[in-house]
Amino acid sequence: MGMRKVAIVGAGITKFVxxxxxxxxxxxxxxxxxxxDSCNLTLDDVDMVTLGTAPDAFDGVHMKGEYxxxxxxxxxxxxxxxxxxxxxxxxxxxxxxxxxxxxxxDICLVVAEEKxxxxxxxxxxxxxxxxxxxxxxxxxxxxxxxxxLEMNRYMETYGITKADIAxxxxxxxxxxxxxxxxxxxxxxxxxxxxNSETLCWPVNRLDISPASDGAAAIVLVSERVARRLTxxxxxxxxxxxxxxxxxxxxxDLSYPRYVETAARQAYEMAGITxxxxxIHIAEPYDPFDYKELHHMEGLMLCPRGQAAQLTADGVxxxxxxxxxxxxxxxxxxxxxxxxxxxxxxxxxxxxLRGEAGKRQxxxxxxxxxAQAWGDLMQMGTVVxxxx
Amino acid sequence: MAITEKITNTTTPTFWEGAIPVRYVYTYGLAGEKFFRTVKxxxxxxxxxxxxxxxxFVPPKVYCDRCFNELDSYIDVGTIGYVExxxxxxxxxxxxxxxxxxxxxxxxxxxxxxxxxxxxxxxEIDEIGIGMPVKAVFKPKAQRKGSIEDIIGxxxxx
Numbered sequence: 001m002g003m004r005k006v007a008i009v010g011a012g013i014t015k016f017v018x019x020x021x022x023x024x025x026x027x028x029x030x031x032x033x034x035x036x037d038s039c040n041l042t043l044d045d046v047d048m049v050t051l052g053t054a055p056d057a058f059d060g061v062h063m064k065g066e067y068x069x070x071x072x073x074x075x076x077x078x079x080x081x082x083x084x085x086x087x088x089x090x091x092x093x094x095x096x097x098x099x100x101x102x103x104x105x106d107i108c109l110v111v112a113e114e115k116x117x118x119x120x121x122x123x124x125x126x127x128x129x130x131x132x133x134x135x136x137x138x139x140x141x142x143x144x145x146x147x148x149l150e151m152n153r154y155m156e157t158y159g160i161t162k163a164d165i166a167x168x169x170x171x172x173x174x175x176x177x178x179x180x181x182x183x184x185x186x187x188x189x190x191x192x193x194x195n196s197e198t199l200c201w202p203v204n205r206l207d208i209s210p211a212s213d214g215a216a217a218i219v220l221v222s223e224r225v226a227r228r229l230t231x232x233x234x235x236x237x238x239x240x241x242x243x244x245x246x247x248x249x250x251x252d253l254s255y256p257r258y259v260e261t262a263a264r265q266a267y268e269m270a271g272i273t274x275x276x277x278x279i280h281i282a283e284p285y286d287p288f289d290y291k292e293l294h295h296m297e298g299l300m301l302c303p304r305g306q307a308a309q310l311t312a313d314g315v316x317x318x319x320x321x322x323x324x325x326x327x328x329x330x331x332x333x334x335x336x337x338x339x340x341x342x343x344x345x346x347x348x349x350x351x352l353r354g355e356a357g358k359r360q361x362x363x364x365x366x367x368x369x370a371q372a373w374g375d376l377m378q379m380g381t382v383v384x385x386x387x
Numbered sequence: 388m389a390i391t392e393k394i395t396n397t398t399t400p401t402f403w404e405g406a407i408p409v410r411y412v413y414t415y416g417l418a419g420e421k422f423f424r425t426v427k428x429x430x431x432x433x434x435x436x437x438x439x440x441x442x443x444f445v446p447p448k449v450y451c452d453r454c455f456n457e458l459d460s461y462i463d464v465g466t467i468g469y470v471e472x473x474x475x476x477x478x479x480x481x482x483x484x485x486x487x488x489x490x491x492x493x494x495x496x497x498x499x500x501x502x503x504x505x506x507x508x509x510x511e512i513d514e515i516g517i518g519m520p521v522k523a524v525f526k527p528k529a530q531r532k533g534s535i536e537d538i539i540g541x542x543x544x545x
Contacts, residue, residue, distance in 0.1 A: 023416030029450040036455065043455045060411030070452035118411045125409040137405055 003101040007226035007233035008093070008385070010039030010219035011346040016183040016334030019117035020213035024059050025071030027215035028113045031339075032073050035109065035217035039229055046219075047105035049074040051081045052092035052112040054337040054374070057126035060118045072111040072217075078104075084241070085130075086287065086374025088112065089216075089341015090381035094239045096220040097383075106222045113215040114336035123211050130376055132246070144200035146377055150253040151202055151290045157254035158305030160293075162202050166193035167311045168289035169206050169331050175318055176328020178358035181343070183334030184210050193289075209287045209329075214336035216343050232353045237367075238272065238384035240265030246376045259298030259373060262380035266369075267300075270384040275300045279384070280365035281351055282322070283344035285372040286329040295371055296324060298380065323361040326351065341372035345383060352387040415533075418447040421461055427533040430525045433461045434499050445501025466523040468494035468541065471502060473515055494521055494541050506540035520544055 012034025014020075014027050022030070028051070036042060051072045053064050061067045065081020072079070082088065082095045089112045096110035116123045127143040154160065167190060176185035188206065196205035226233040242261035244251060251257075263275070272278045284295035293307035301322065302310055310316055316324035327333055327347035330340045348368035350356040371382045415423055418435065425433050435458035436443040437451035444451075444458070451458055473492035477485055490507040492515075507515065508524055521541035531537040 019414070021414050021417060021420070023414060023419065026416050026418070026449055029455065033450070033455050033457075043453070057407055057409060060409070060413065070448075071450070073452075073455060075452045118413055120410050120412050123409075126407060129405060129407050133403055133405055138403060 004103055005223040006097050006100040006220055006236045007223065008218050008236065008345070008349045009221050009226055009230050009233055010035045010041065011217070011349055012036075012038060013181050013216040013339075013343055013346055014214050015181045016212045016214035016336055016339070016343075018183065018210065018212065020115065024061070024064070024068055024113050024115040024215075027115065027213065028068050028071035028111050028217075031113075031215035031217040032071070032109060032111050035219050039219050041107065041219060041229070043073050045107055046073060046077065046109045047107050048078045048099045049109045049111065050092065050095045050099065051079070052083070052088040052095070052110070052338040052342065053081060054083065054085060054088050054114055055126055058119050058123055058337070059115045068113055072113070073109050084243075084374055084379045084381065086285065086337050087241070087341070087372045087379040087381040088338040088374060089343070090285070090345065090370050090372035090383055091241060092338065092342050093218060093220065093236060093345050093383050094241060094381060096218075097236050097239055100220050100222050106225050108220045109217060110220055110342070111215065111217045112338035112342035114339050115213045116211040116336060117213050142200070144203060146248065147288050148200040148203045150377060151288065153253040154290055154294055155202065158308075160305070160308045162194060163190050164308035164312065165290045165293065166190040166207065167308070168286065168292045169193050171311065171317060172286060172289075172292070172325050172329040172331040174332070175326055175359065176332025179328045179333050181214065181333055182328055183212055185328055185332050203288065207289045209331045209335035212334035212336040214334060214339040216339045216346060218342065218345060218349065232387065234349045234352045235386050236383060237386050238266035238268070238270030238382070240269070240380075240382045242380050243375065244378040246378060248376050248378065255304060256294055256298035256373065256377075256380065258378055259295055259371065259380035259382070260300065262382040263299045263371070266382040266384045270386070272384065276302060276322075279367055279369050280322070280363070281326065281348065281361055281368040282324050283327060283329070283347050283368070283370040284324065285341065285344070286325055286331050287335055289331060291373065292325060292329065295373060299369065299371060299382070318359065318361055326356070326359050326361050341370070341381070344370040344372070348385050352385060418449045422446045423533040426525070426537050427531040430528065431466055432464050432496055432523070434464045434496070434501060435461060443499040443501060445496045445499045445503070464497040464499050467544070468496040468502065468521055468523070470507075470515065470517055470519045470521060471495045472517060473507060475512060490515070492521070492541060503538075505535075505538055507542070508540035509542040
């Protein structure tokens, strides 16, 4: 396509916490500075900056991109905020990739931030107006409705139980015990998940990731710069993003078609024809435990309805044949929406470099994938990376 | 037609009313916490300074936004500033007329590169000029809460 190769060469991430003392700008600076330091670059070296952050209504700052610009290193540079709901964090590297692959920039700083603790009484209130203002809002829907309805439909279609799904929460919270940024890492059992408070049947408290504050950043560079900076570049070999209709009552909720569409774009670009064999490690978005399974299927990492069985068989464990969310995911590390997606990109980056420490999966993975999902469960974003 | 119609009756079925049901609790941040604690306890302003870029920040930042240096030493820059620019506001946020027009200014603090937007108090409009020195007027210490409202405004030096 005449595009240049693009590598990730540096990464930084703050702790994910329930309530950060830092402002969103300060969180953005911490992650950005860490990312630049990790690859021995300074802000002066950066050609362009791109920032991902989810709804303004979370931080309570209208035009959040502009507000965060100085903390994200955007002052005096080409700088733009992108936003595709919960899919934002994995769109962030795609937005940066546009800049570098097109030749517009040699070095692009990609930052993602969320400060959900500002939002009271609960960030869920900020979601009321994502629903159609005439047909749905008057019913006072909560965000939980869509997940509960989708999870129930998914379980019914494939004959999956709540216990099958709860295994994902158990696995991810355990994986997160080894993540230094983790907010809700813990050793729990399937029974703990099933016995936790029912919030909106079939969704229980421990099926869900928390609201979080945090930021993450990566440095994207052209091939020429990458060769100069590091012996271990991680290449962005495929990107894809796709949106489905917000008329969600018209859709098949048991299968995330938009994820498949985005994945097919990324796989075609990366030359992947058998994703279940060629993708060694994946970080699908897991704000709810069933979503990890749902997304694995949309990503064609397994046949539809089979992801729960793979989880039960240990295939998706950190030492399994296809480690899924070895970071601990949103369920374990926490879920500052945009920063979560970029955390997943960073996890694949570290795993492909063999630098994931205690979280390192065995077998020297060569090819990994991160995916996020957002808006009215309609947006899919996918990035394929290789070392 | 809806485009030209003035909506006066919201009970007819042609429209809905709505609001986003949230409110916000903001943290001061690392630098903001130091700045407003000092306003509350000492009635003065703090700055941070980046030696590499020769730029000072009021309110202070923990980082230099030009070079990303960490800035961790705080300097008391006093409460005197200079009117960088000013305006007289006649309207409220909802478009209604103010009973008394409000005089406000951007005040450069001391010899820093930073400043605050605040009210000018104790001046007639024709007394104001750009470059004029002004001094922060604080609420009595017991009434201060650690907020921008601890400052009543900027007034004459004497």
